[in-house]
Amino acid sequence: MIKIRAAVCREFNAPLTIETLELPAPEPGEVEVEIKAVAVCHSDISFAEGAWGGRLPAVFGHEAAGVVTEVGAGVAGVAPGDTVIVTLIKSCGSCPTCGKGLPSICGEVRSPAPLLDAEGEKVKRALFCGAFADRAVVDQSQIAKVPETMPMDVAALLACGVITGVGAVVNAAKLQPGEDVVVIGAGGVGLNSIQGAQLAGAARIVAVDLLPEKLEDARAFGATHGVLATDGDPAEAVKDILGKGADAVFVTVGATAVFNASPDYLGPGGRVVLVGIPPSGEVATYAPDIVSSQGQSLIGTKMGDTVLARDIPWLTELYAQGKLELDALISKRWSLDQINEAIADTNAGAARRNVIVF
Numbered sequence: 001m002i003k004i005r006a007a008v009c010r011e012f013n014a015p016l017t018i019e020t021l022e023l024p025a026p027e028p029g030e031v032e033v034e035i036k037a038v039a040v041c042h043s044d045i046s047f048a049e050g051a052w053g054g055r056l057p058a059v060f061g062h063e064a065a066g067v068v069t070e071v072g073a074g075v076a077g078v079a080p081g082d083t084v085i086v087t088l089i090k091s092c093g094s095c096p097t098c099g100k101g102l103p104s105i106c107g108e109v110r111s112p113a114p115l116l117d118a119e120g121e122k123v124k125r126a127l128f129c130g131a132f133a134d135r136a137v138v139d140q141s142q143i144a145k146v147p148e149t150m151p152m153d154v155a156a157l158l159a160c161g162v163i164t165g166v167g168a169v170v171n172a173a174k175l176q177p178g179e180d181v182v183v184i185g186a187g188g189v190g191l192n193s194i195q196g197a198q199l200a201g202a203a204r205i206v207a208v209d210l211l212p213e214k215l216e217d218a219r220a221f222g223a224t225h226g227v228l229a230t231d232g233d234p235a236e237a238v239k240d241i242l243g244k245g246a247d248a249v250f251v252t253v254g255a256t257a258v259f260n261a262s263p264d265y266l267g268p269g270g271r272v273v274l275v276g277i278p279p280s281g282e283v284a285t286y287a288p289d290i291v292s293s294q295g296q297s298l299i300g301t302k303m304g305d306t307v308l309a310r311d312i313p314w315l316t317e318l319y320a321q322g323k324l325e326l327d328a329l330i331s332k333r334w335s336l337d338q339i340n341e342a343i344a345d346t347n348a349g350a351a352r353r354n355v356i357v358f
Contacts, residue, residue, distance in 0.1 A: 001025065006115070006133030007339045008123060010057045012050030015340045016132070021059070021123055022116040026072035026137050030112075033086055033138065036152035038064040038131045040342050040354045041160050042187070043277070046254065047126060048343075051279040058124035059115060061132030061356075062088040063160035065152045068143075075140050083150070084143040085312065087159040088127040089303055091141045103141065104303035112137065132339065134358050144312040150319070153333060153355045154326045157188075158315055160303070161353055162326065165192025165252065167304015167311065168275045169200055173248045177201030182238055182246040182265045183223070185253035186214040188329060188353040189275060191221045193250045195324060198222035206241055208234050213350060221325060235264035245270055252276050259284040263291060263298075271297040275304075333357045 004023045007016040026032050044060040046052060064086040068078055078084065091103030098106050114122035115130065130136055146155045165188070169175050181197040183190050186209040197205045198221075206225045207218030215226030227237045239245055245267025251258055254276040262272045263286055278284075291298070304311075318324035331351040334342040335358075342354040 001116070002135065004133045004135045005336060006059045006130065007061070007336060008057050008059055008117070009048045012048065012056070016048065016343075018337055018339075019117060021133070023133075023135055023137060024113045026070055027113070028073040029075060029140050030072040030137050031068055031075055031078060031140050031143055032070040033064075033066040033084060033136050033143065034069050035064050035066040035086070035131055035134055035136055035358055037066070037156040037355050037357045039156050039159075039161065040339070040346050040356065042254065042346065043127075043160075044132070045343055045346060046277075046279070052277075053280060054126065055124055057117070057121070058126040059130035059132055060126045062086075062127040062129040063156055064129070064131035064136065065146065065155035065159065069135070078140065078143060078145060082145050083148045083152070083155070084145050085155055085159040086129060086131055086136060086138055087142055087144075087163075087303070087308070088129055089142060089306060089308060090128040090139045093141060101307055102305055103308075104306060112139070132336070132356070134336070144308040146312065146316055147320070150316065153330060153357055154319075156355060157326055157329055157353060158312060161188040161329070162192045162315060162324075163306040163311060164275060164304045165189040166196035166199070166315065167306045168250055168273050168301050169193055169196030169248075171305035172299055172301035173250070173271060173273045175200040175202060175248055178203045179247035180204045180206075180242050180244075182206045182208060182249040183218070184208045184249065184251050184258055184262065185276065186218040186223075187252065190250070190252040191217060191329065191352060193252055193275070194218055194221045194223050199318070199323070204242060206238050206246070208238065211349060217352060220328070235261060238265050248273060250275055254278045256282040256284050260286075263287070263296060266294070266296050268294045269296065271299055273299045273301055275301060329353050330355050
């Protein structure tokens, strides 16, 4: 075991504490990564606030990038010194779900060995990562190589926010050129859904958000129109803009009220793609007669149905060509000791993505 510095959650909805922990060496099939940057994702915050339950103490963080420092037995295709992203997509590669190209919902994965604190207490590596730390050990399925010239803070965004947003459009919705899109929520994932829609050839992209400044962000990332959700009925405003209902609606926030209203934006044959995740136990309701009679559909997606070996090389090439904006997604960079400030800033709602850099 080696000693690492990590941000530990010991109580839901309480500040994280910076502690020295012991990290187990890589087991067969695992890779140790020196974390250079890790983004603050709303999923980490929701877990730390207790929205989805789970055991504590735990180290969250799953949207990271760094340099491989050690590999376990049987690891192929990566070696110490390689620059990689680290994501929560842990998969066995051989079950029926993985065989269908959906590794993000693999049902055969097991939790990794825990970290240990100074008293020998077990600390969970949450989301199979525990990347709010200066080092992490993950399964080889959870990493993908990126060019060594790519800034690490930028590369980290590919591990969750970018693949979730772009993948929801390209992989889950299979958006076709000329279709009209609505993106509800112009945060980090929403902005990437907008980029994904633009890459897929959407005719019009309407962003819906509660904050005017978020709509400005959305236009900067490719939205053709913006609707302020607090100004009347946003679904009717969208239909006024489009002259009809949307072909695809992407719900990138975790608010159940938004899930309830999302079918209202659709036209005949349209589909709602459920990207955000509300707190456990909350229930959304729909009018099934409308969904059925209009040939509409509700599509769930986790991590944009991403296949790392397929999608990361494509996205890094788009970034290199200037066709995918990543640098401007970063609102501010923080140190690990400032993680609670970074979380508070993220919760304030205006940030695109806050990134912890080491």
